[in-house]
Amino acid sequence: MTGLGDRFIPVMTILLGIVAAWYIGAYALNAPFQRGLNERAGETPGFVEFVGQTMSQPKPTLPAPHQVAVNFFENTFLRSVTSARSLVYHAWVTLSSTLLGFAFGTVLGIAIAVGIVHVLALDRSLMPWIIASQTIPILALAPMIIVVLAAVGITGLLPKALISTYLSFFPVAVGMVKGLRSPEAINLDLMRTYNASKAETFWKLRLPASVPFLFASMKVAIAASLVGAIVGELPTGAAAGIGAKLLNGSYYSQTIDMFSALVAGSIVAALLVTAVGATGRVVERAMGARPA
């Protein structure tokens, strides 16, 4: 494996550098508060003891990595998964609306792409608006969508999922338009010599050709979908989910909780993107693609 020396060592070095910088940052940011605390208590600890104190505040400005790790470990593995303090529970709440929104978004994106590729009027009129739609900060709309839908009696998973849908349909639509148009003229001509109908060309040429594009854009879409779900949780009164955990943390200055919620969100994101990527590879191999 040449990859080990080429990638593993540099990545690890940078990661170690980040952790080291984090520790230094934690010391620097937490020191003023700790100094004040010690002054009022009339204590004069040595340097090593003082550093230890900055790393073990209950509500630090920047928690040290090990504090976050301990908190994350406790809230993930040591609590029952149904407990409201368990990160697994919150991650599950966020994950379910992420997946629902992602499913809606993917279906919608594919439908729009199929329409755009086949209907000239849609291509000309809809495409610019799809691009413009993403300049609307939909995340800013999230609280209103949630409040308004709650007013008509739709609560729970669906409103959050709709925000995820809005964020995730765009990459899928754009990627699929590219993918469905990716067959070259020579292949399309071949289909014409076979006297293939539009539907046959779609199912036997355009759709298979678009699969790599689909998975590439689904990777972007699922990450966007997660962001949508997290932000969608903010205005729900901080009931459940990673976003709610973040908001609660910010209300009560529980920085350690906030960081471990962030870590949980990042792990969910990494898992989701990896899962989509792996599915893509399996599907492409099953369709006869040579592994790159």
Next chain:
Amino acid sequence: MSNVLRDWQSSAALVLALLSIVLPLTDAGSVGLKAVLVLLVITAAVAAIAVRAGLLLVVILFVGAHLAAWLLLQSLGGKTGMAGPSYYFLLAAAWLLAWRLVTVLSALKIDNRAGDLAIRLGIPLLFGIWVLILWEAIVRGAGVPFVLLPPPSAIAARIAGSVSTLAADVNQTIVKAVLIGYALGCTAGFAAAILADRFGFLRRGLLPIGNMVSALPIIGVAPIMVMWFGFDWPSKAAVVVIMTFFPMLVNTVTGLAASGHMERDLMRTYAAGYWQTLASLRLPAAMPFIFNALKINSTLALIGAIVAEFFGTPVVGMGFRISTEVGRMNIDMVWAEIAVAALAGSVFYGVIALLERVVTFWHPSIRGG
């Protein structure tokens, strides 16, 4: 007969108009207005079916669809929730005529550049206008409660009525937080990319991490930044910096690898140093990638700044206004704020896209278009 089938939108509009003769328009609508409407739609539909193509057809459809829509809105006469079945039939008929118009326009081939550009811009514009018309007509016709979805006219009135508030919010959120954060984040990402390019070890380490971080919900750092930098704009700018840093880094590093071996070899035969090659070959070649990052970042920056305001702000700012006006059920103000944000986002994106055309004039995607 083939004309009737080919132009199914106009035919359907004709059927709808005939149907609406027997059904009531509104609960208290005048018969005269309805007769005018029905006649208008029928005339336009029949004329559209008879005229095969060309400018005359465009004019007929344009006038028919929009005059009908305008008359329909007039027929409500300030009352809401009074629409009868034929109101919706005629609305659908007008919409079908507009659809036909877009289809005809899309198929139109015009030789001169100005006309082509006008059609290119006109079609999406028509689409947008019809979204607004349908929104206005359905909300007012069906009497959707104001707190759920205000009609566009009310939102426009609200924008006109509270320009000073909106201007203050734009100044706080966009001019201060977004632009400053965007400039800092993009510059930092660019500088880091140059460093990573200069030292291969750094590149191999940073690139996988950068790729992974791009997929993470970075927006989650917003509450932490608010805690560190306080309620005013610096905390929002900090969120924007973090959100824009990684896309810029990853795209620039990819872009710097885009120049071909031949060109690089040529630079070597010129005895050009690293910085000379960078300035005169590799940076220009990387520009499409850098502009891609700038475009992605323009939307990310706006989102980051507005969402960060949910976690605490002074009493001004777009995110602040949205979250408080939702609480006060002033939904029209929320929509006004959203319209302004969308406009600002589009302008931001448009300026970058224009700059891109100027800077990367040599790129095939721009030369060809």
